[in-house]
Amino acid sequence: MKKVYFITGSQDLYGEEVLLQVAEDSKVIANYLNKKIDGVEIEYVATVRDELSCVEACKKASNDSDCIAVITWMHTFSPAKMWIKGLQFLTKPLLHFHTQANEKLPYDEIDMDFMNLNQTAHGGREYGFMCSRLGVKREVVVGYYEHEEVIAKIKNFIDVARAVDFSKNLNVCMFGSNMREVSVTDGDRVESQIKYGWNVNYYGIGDLVAYINAVTDDEVNAKMAEYNELYVMNTDNLDAVKEQAKYEIALDKFLTEGNFGAYTDTFQDLHGMKQLPGLATQRMMAKGIGFGAEGDYKTSALNAIFCEMAKGRKGSTGFMEDYTYDFTRGDEVVLGAHMLEVSPDFASTKPKIEVHQLGIGGKEPPARLVFDGVEGDGVAVCMVDMGNRFRLICASIELVKQPKEMPKLPVARIMWKLKPDHKTGAAAWIYAGGAHHTVVSTALTVEDVKLFAKLTDTELVVIDENTDLYKLEQELNMLDLMAKLK
Numbered sequence: 014m015k016k017v018y019f020i021t022g023s024q025d026l027y028g029e030e031v032l033l034q035v036a037e038d039s040k041v042i043a044n045y046l047n048k049k050i051d052g053v054e055i056e057y058v059a060t061v062r063d064e065l066s067c068v069e070a071c072k073k074a075s076n077d078s079d080c081i082a083v084i085t086w087m088h089t090f091s092p093a094k095m096w097i098k099g100l101q102f103l104t105k106p107l108l109h110f111h112t113q114a115n116e117k118l119p120y121d122e123i124d125m126d127f128m129n130l131n132q133t134a135h136g137g138r139e140y141g142f143m144c145s146r147l148g149v150k151r152e153v154v155v156g157y158y159e160h161e162e163v164i165a166k167i168k169n170f171i172d173v174a175r176a177v178d179f180s181k182n183l184n185v186c187m188f189g190s191n192m193r194e195v196s197v198t199d200g201d202r203v204e205s206q207i208k209y210g211w212n213v214n215y216y217g218i219g220d221l222v223a224y225i226n227a228v229t230d231d232e233v234n235a236k237m238a239e240y241n242e243l244y245v246m247n248t249d250n251l252d253a254v255k256e257q258a259k260y261e262i263a264l265d266k267f268l269t270e271g272n273f274g275a276y277t278d279t280f281q282d283l284h285g286m287k288q289l290p291g292l293a294t295q296r297m298m299a300k301g302i303g304f305g306a307e308g309d310y311k312t313s314a315l316n317a318i319f320c321e322m323a324k325g326r327k328g329s330t331g332f333m334e335d336y337t338y339d340f341t342r343g344d345e346v347v348l349g350a351h352m353l354e355v356s357p358d359f360a361s362t363k364p365k366i367e368v369h370q371l372g373i374g375g376k377e378p379p380a381r382l383v384f385d386g387v388e389g390d391g392v393a394v395c396m397v398d399m400g401n402r403f404r405l406i407c408a409s410i411e412l413v414k415q416p417k418e419m420p421k422l423p424v425a426r427i428m429w430k431l432k433p434d435h436k437t438g439a440a441a442w443i444y445a446g447g448a449h450h451t452v453v454s455t456a457l458t459v460e461d462v463k464l465f466a467k468l469t470d471t472e473l474v475v476i477d478e479n480t481d482l483y484k485l486e487q488e489l490n491m492l493d494l495m496a497k498l499k
């Protein structure tokens with residue numbers, strides 16, 4: 014199981030008795046967090062009292078591949094010059110827990126001994142200054158450790174830290190390259206690896222075709238039985254469905270063997286295949302494998318990372334594309350879909366397997382899952398390469414029920430409303446250089462994306478109910494200027 018280290022700051026001045034109490038209280042808090050937070054072990058590592066013990070604890074966290082984050086707590090005052098070297102060694106996401114062993118002040122009993130032992134208000138500021146001075150990106154969580162909103166914040170931090178750890182170890186497979194002439198899906202793969210850890214590599218589609226040709230009839234029949242159980246078989250063209258079953262089996266093997274968490278393909282490079290992977294890719298996305306169409310490696314990586322972040326939460330997460338609008342005044346809505354590849358995680362109705370002609374790519378009609386989408390609050394997020402840095406753009410959106418049936422639309426779809434209103438939200442996205450490919454999630458919030466951006470030191474533009482176009486354009490100018498100064 015992955016671990017989060019709990020390190021408590023103190024110093025030698027207070028004597029052994031106080032330090033023993035500090036360690037005791039640290040264990041109580043770490044144990045309490047352990048009881049309340051699943052999927053990760055919170056381990057009290059040490060009470061650090063000087064530079065050497067800081068360095069040891071921070072090195073230990075940085076060297077432990079199971080450690081995804083560090084929580085630090087200043088129970089007492091901890092002179093922060095002793096933290097400099099340690100923090101310089103720390104490579105894991107940091108949460109500064111500004112809490113106390115006590116919720117209330119013992120007004121009748123309080124004396125200077127109590128004050129000396131319980132002084133996070135004092136010690137947290139000294140430590141916080143050093144983090145700011147060193148430019149350490151961290152999350153500060155304030156409040157009594159048993160309060161549920163405090164626990165909720167720590168849980169969110171751990172979800173994001175786990176996603177950052179996942180990102181550092183993510184392999185992305187590109188079948189073919191970026192769609193010819195398309196700009197926003199492209200990017201600097203070397204920089205992506207330096208900054209986020211993504212190992213993005215190209216494979217000829219023929220490498221996958223070899224796996225497709227090796228799929229047996231028994232494997233295909235088992236997969237068809239699975240489809241029949243999960244979905245409505247709304248086609249007589251079972252051969253077309255079997256073709257996608259082969260693709261799913263082959264993709265599963267290829268990606269598992271290569272330890273890939275995400276992949277891309279492109280309809281311009283399907284040599285040896287009869288169809289564009291539709292149903293097959295939808296199935297892979299439902300397993301949490303990231304996908305980006307048209308060679309969009311950035312969105313495929315982001316898709317996998319956000320699925321990891323959303324693990325254990327309610328809601329849907331997947332690759333998406335802004336396609337077309339309903340411009341009815343006051344009832345504007347975005348229709349999001351793709352040619353085929355929409356994750357069944359978004360399904361609000363039992364998906365139907367259908368086979369239809371695809372007007373692009375010049376291949377046989379592909380099988381795909383068709384369904385209506387879920388409703389609820391969510392985010393749409395994209396990553397663009399601005400040349401001298403990556404930018405994340407996050408829109409707060411509301412997924413809504415489609416106003417009318419769309420009986421002739423042969424593809425899964427979701428619909429959503431923009432904030433603060435359609436015109437402002439869409440213009441803001443376009444001013445920010447936002448892509449047509451996104452990851453949409455109803456499991457994640459703007460706060461999660463903000464934290465991910467902070468911990469990965471990525472520029473972020475948020476579009477929400479407070480967005481004002483004039484201020485946004487000023488913000489974008491500032492961001493351009495800051496990037497030039499760096």
Ligand code: MN
Binds near residue numbers: 306307334351450
């Ligand atoms: Mn696309």
